[in-house]
Amino acid sequence: MASLSFRAIQKSYGSTKVLHHVDVQVGDGEYLVLVGPSGCGKSTLLRCIAGLEDISAGELWIGDRRVDQMAPRDRNVAMVFQSYALYPHMTVRENMGFALRVQRRPPAEIEAAVLQAAKMLELEHLLDRYPGQMSGGQRQRVAMGRAIVRRPDVFLFDEPLSNLDAALRHHMRVELKRLHRRLETTIVHVTHDQVEALTLADRILVLNGGYVQQFGSPRELFDTPANTFVAQFIGSPSMNLLPAVGSGGEVRIEGVEGALALDRSGPFTLGVRPTDLVVGSGPLKGRVDVIESMGAEALLHIELGPHTIVAQVPEPLRVRVDELVPLDVGVTHAFDRESGVRL
Numbered sequence: 001m002a003s004l005s006f007r008a009i010q011k012s013y014g015s016t017k018v019l020h021h022v023d024v025q026v027g028d029g030e031y032l033v034l035v036g037p038s039g040c041g042k043s044t045l046l047r048c049i050a051g052l053e054d055i056s057a058g059e060l061w062i063g064d065r066r067v068d069q070m071a072p073r074d075r076n077v078a079m080v081f082q083s084y085a086l087y088p089h090m091t092v093r094e095n096m097g098f099a100l101r102v103q104r105r106p107p108a109e110i111e112a113a114v115l116q117a118a119k120m121l122e123l124e125h126l127l128d129r130y131p132g133q134m135s136g137g138q139r140q141r142v143a144m145g146r147a148i149v150r151r152p153d154v155f156l157f158d159e160p161l162s163n164l165d166a167a168l169r170h171h172m173r174v175e176l177k178r179l180h181r182r183l184e185t186t187i188v189h190v191t192h193d194q195v196e197a198l199t200l201a202d203r204i205l206v207l208n209g210g211y212v213q214q215f216g217s218p219r220e221l222f223d224t225p226a227n228t229f230v231a232q233f234i235g236s237p238s239m240n241l242l243p244a245v246g247s248g249g250e251v252r253i254e255g256v257e258g259a260l261a262l263d264r265s266g267p268f269t270l271g272v273r274p275t276d277l278v279v280g281s282g283p284l285k286g287r288v289d290v291i292e293s294m295g296a297e298a299l300l301h302i303e304l305g306p307h308t309i310v311a312q313v314p315e316p317l318r319v320r321v322d323e324l325v326p327l328d329v330g331v332t333h334a335f336d337r338e339s340g341v342r343l
Contacts, residue, residue: 005062033204096114
């Protein structure tokens with residue numbers, strides 16, 4: 001196990017800066033998830049840890065070793081790719097033991113390491129199969145097993161679940177949680193899926209345009225987003241953001257009749273999670289435009305003056321499309337209109 005330290009990391013390609021002053025500390029044995037939109041720099045940061053990309057400035061430490069000037073093979077990290085990257089002409093046993101064979105480890109040691117990883121990942125009955133004879137989920141477990149046998153200080157996962165269908169993704173998320181608990185090793189996991197991030201991470205690093213937007217636990221990011229970007233990126237459905245003005249213990253949403261009993265002064269952006277919208281009572285009125293039934297709950301798309309908001313409510317529903325419904329709010333968030341920073 002080892003901690004991971006990004007010390008003012010920057011990455012540029014010519015005059016184009018991809019990472020700007022990434023400065024965070026990851027604890028020994030933590031599960032860190034990197035999230036953000038396409039092009040935000042998360043995969044570049046992962047490749048910098050692996051040594052597949054050189055950093056332009058700053059320092060990268062694994063435990064008590066500065067590794068940014070080391071060759072990839074000397075960093076003791078193992079990477080699991082989105083595409084599995086298995087050798088099709090090798091069996092599962094041969095794929096999982098490949099790195100140890102390259103290191104010329106004794107055959108008995110290789111076999112013991114492979115069997116231990118196979119047992120952990122429930123692959124014992126597949127050891128003599130080839131990748132082409134297995135499902136996507138099985139191949140992904142083989143790729144993880146190949147990483148495990150190396151006993152790295154840090155595991156690097158590059159969107160490992162994105163090629164799987166929804167049901168298998170859920171299953172593999174559970175498997176990854178179990179795997180982390182057994183290994184107790186530091187993991188850095190890149191994903192574009194914020195549900196994956198919330199369910200797997202000890203802490204999440206949110207990037208946008210190469211800048212760190214927020215670094216904290218899933219609960220911190222959900223309950224106290226640092227800005228409007230994080231507020232909308234973390235949580236599904238996204239937080240509702242509305243232009244509002246507060247005065248005299250009341251808050252009015254621009255273009256909407258009625259006022260909310262909130263103690264806030266001046267113009268700001270009001271944030272309300274869909275689960276914190278109260279439908280059926282309150283000082284505001286909105287028209288139900290679309291209903292998405294999801295079994296135990298439903299998403300109501302509601303026209304509120306010139307704005308469209310989303311409410312998440314339990315089934316069975318007592319409202320219909322085109323119905324005018326009273327609305328109120330529970331927990332609210334306030335952000336600066338210009339900067340988007342949390343107030």
